[in-house]
Amino acid sequence: MKLKGIDIGQMASASAVIYDSLREAINAGDLAEGQSLRQDAIAKLFNVSRIPVREALTRLEEQGLVVTQRYRGAVVARQSVEEIAEIFEFRALLEPEVIARSVERMSAATLERARAACEAFAAEREPGRWGDLNRAFHATLYEDAGRPYYLQVVNAALDRVDRHLRAQLVLTDGMDQARREHLAIFEACARRDAVTAARLTRDHILDAGRALIDFLTASRGA
Amino acid sequence: MKLKGIDIGQMASASAVIYDSLREAINAGDLAEGQSLRQDAIAKLFNVSRIPVREALTRLEEQGLVVTQRYRGAVVARQSVEEIAEIFEFRALLEPEVIARSVERMSAATLERARAACEAFAAEREPGRWGDLNRAFHATLYEDAGRPYYLQVVNAALDRVDRHLRAQLVLTDGMDQARREHLAIFEACARRDAVTAARLTRDHILDAGRALIDFLTASRGA
DNA sequence: TCCTATTGAATTGGATCCAATCTGCAATAT
DNA sequence: ATATTGCAGATTGGATCCAATTCAATAGGA
Numbered sequence: 001m002k003l004k005g006i007d008i009g010q011m012a013s014a015s016a017v018i019y020d021s022l023r024e025a026i027n028a029g030d031l032a033e034g035q036s037l038r039q040d041a042i043a044k045l046f047n048v049s050r051i052p053v054r055e056a057l058t059r060l061e062e063q064g065l066v067v068t069q070r071y072r073g074a075v076v077a078r079q080s081v082e083e084i085a086e087i088f089e090f091r092a093l094l095e096p097e098v099i100a101r102s103v104e105r106m107s108a109a110t111l112e113r114a115r116a117a118c119e120a121f122a123a124e125r126e127p128g129r130w131g132d133l134n135r136a137f138h139a140t141l142y143e144d145a146g147r148p149y150y151l152q153v154v155n156a157a158l159d160r161v162d163r164h165l166r167a168q169l170v171l172t173d174g175m176d177q178a179r180r181e182h183l184a185i186f187e188a189c190a191r192r193d194a195v196t197a198a199r200l201t202r203d204h205i206l207d208a209g210r211a212l213i214d215f216l217t218a219s220r221g222a
Numbered sequence: 223m224k225l226k227g228i229d230i231g232q233m234a235s236a237s238a239v240i241y242d243s244l245r246e247a248i249n250a251g252d253l254a255e256g257q258s259l260r261q262d263a264i265a266k267l268f269n270v271s272r273i274p275v276r277e278a279l280t281r282l283e284e285q286g287l288v289v290t291q292r293y294r295g296a297v298v299a300r301q302s303v304e305e306i307a308e309i310f311e312f313r314a315l316l317e318p319e320v321i322a323r324s325v326e327r328m329s330a331a332t333l334e335r336a337r338a339a340c341e342a343f344a345a346e347r348e349p350g351r352w353g354d355l356n357r358a359f360h361a362t363l364y365e366d367a368g369r370p371y372y373l374q375v376v377n378a379a380l381d382r383v384d385r386h387l388r389a390q391l392v393l394t395d396g397m398d399q400a401r402r403e404h405l406a407i408f409e410a411c412a413r414r415d416a417v418t419a420a421r422l423t424r425d426h427i428l429d430a431g432r433a434l435i436d437f438l439t440a441s442r443g444a
Numbered sequence: 445t446c447c448t449a450t451t452g453a454a455t456t457g458g459a460t461c462c463a464a465t466c467t468g469c470a471a472t473a474t
Numbered sequence: 475a476t477a478t479t480g481c482a483g484a485t486t487g488g489a490t491c492c493a494a495t496t497c498a499a500t501a502g503g504a
Contacts, residue, residue: 013292013487015280039456049489051273053279054457061385062284070235071456071495086371097315149308153375233501235457271459278488293465293486 015052018042019059026065026076027162028131037066037074037192064160079164081216087161088209094154095142095205096198099185102145103194111190114140122179131166137182141189141197168212177207177209237274240264241281248287248298249384252354259288259296287380301382302327303438304393309383310431316376317364317427318420321407325416333412336362340408344401352397353388359404363411363419390434 025031036058039050057074061064066075117137124133142151168174181204188197247253261272279296290296339359344356364373390396403412403426410419
């Protein structure tokens with residue numbers, strides 16, 4: 001609670017900062033699959049010792065974003081197409097449930113923020129921000145579900161495929177389709193039509209999954 | 223790979239051992255909710271420094287089993303009835319999917335092991351082992367689903383309510399009902415009736431959940 | 445020339461020590 | 475008598491150092 005300078009309130013621990021940075025770097029694609037993550041190098045980068053780096057890497061491994069082998073270092077996890085397909089199927093099961101519950105309880109304020117998020121996503125020109133805005137839109141829609149555990153699991157699943165989701169949006173008409181589908185989902189929410197919102201969410205996920213799988217099999221197979 | 227003494231093969235890291243021990247102790251109820259977990263005390267118990275203990279506690283916190291506050295120590299997480307109810311609802315959504323897929327692919331060997339696990343559970347007299355045997359039975363049934371991510375999520379959810387599940391089995395007729403429902407589920411699997419197996423699994427989880435919630439509201443409310 | 449044993453660099457896991465912060469109790473002022 | 479302030483003990487997060495292990499390159503022999 002130092003009043004001097006920037007850090008009013010709770011000072012985040014170094015390992016938490018490093019964890020967030022690494023996760024964001026992996027999700028954004030700045031760290032490619034198979035990229036090796038040396039504790040020492042990361043520690044120097046953040047001007048800390050290897051201890052908090054190690055804790056961050058342990059947490060990332062728990063989440064499946066990196067793979068560590070003792071005495072051999074950590075690398076960004078390489079995900080198989082089967083793995084990615086499974087996670088999309090998982091999301092298609094879970095997220096319709098979440099949005100259905102959320103729609104039934106959604107406040108006017110949340111709905112207004114969802115509209116803003118939907119428009120911000122549709123209007124954004126910079127592909128580097130599409131991933132974040134996409135996620136922000138969905139996060140807003142799920143906000144009022146009153147199901148914290150579901151949300152935690154959904155977010156963990158999203159973290160695992162975020163980098164691929166971002167890549168998929170940049171594809172040919174991935175963004176166009178996402179714009180259309182987002183609008184339809186939002187309108188269903190605005191009408192308080194939980195069943196339709198759930199169905200559209202499911203279709204949205206399955207569409208994106210199919211497009212992504214096609215892209216990956218094409219690019220990896222070649 | 224030291225040939226001297228006990229540790230042939232891969233030596234598990236100390237933090238992994240401590241993590242497993244603490245998790246098991248929490249799940250078994252040896253560490254009650256609210257019990258404080260001092261790094262120093264645990265370190266002395268395992269004859270290690272506080273570093274691996276800290277990493278273990280971080281992982282447990284990530285899994286929601288403990289709550290840590292800086293400079294104030296960690297305590298075993300206290301779970302609200304709402305939280306527990308949510309996790310049972312979550313399991314009721316997920317596990318039927320898993321068992322349905324698994325039944326369609328189940329090998330004869332797995333089915334035989336499931337029969338053995340079912341009988342071992344039904345025959346066990348020692349309440350202290352019911353929790354493990356229960357989980358072993360379900361794990362065997364889910365084994366051939368070919369959905370590693372689903373299984374990981376299911377296991378994480380089970381870890382979060384394991385101690386309560388164990389408590390529920392020891393209740394009045396919790397064990398009797400579990401025996402009957404397990405047998406029914408197993409028979410559906412043996413008939414390759416995926417739809418029935420899924421429905422029975424869902425009912426099994428919801429039944430256990432209701433019984434547990436009733437018990438908790440009664441014992442906590444009083 | 446080719447294959448194998450050895451040695452040193454690289455890398456991680458853990459121990460010990462230090463800095464920062466919180467809690468509780470006692471001393472003091474009003 | 476009560477509230478406030480200061481100090482000591484307790485507790486955690488991180489830095490530095492050490493031990494254990496792996497990998498690659500190199501020297502030696504057939």
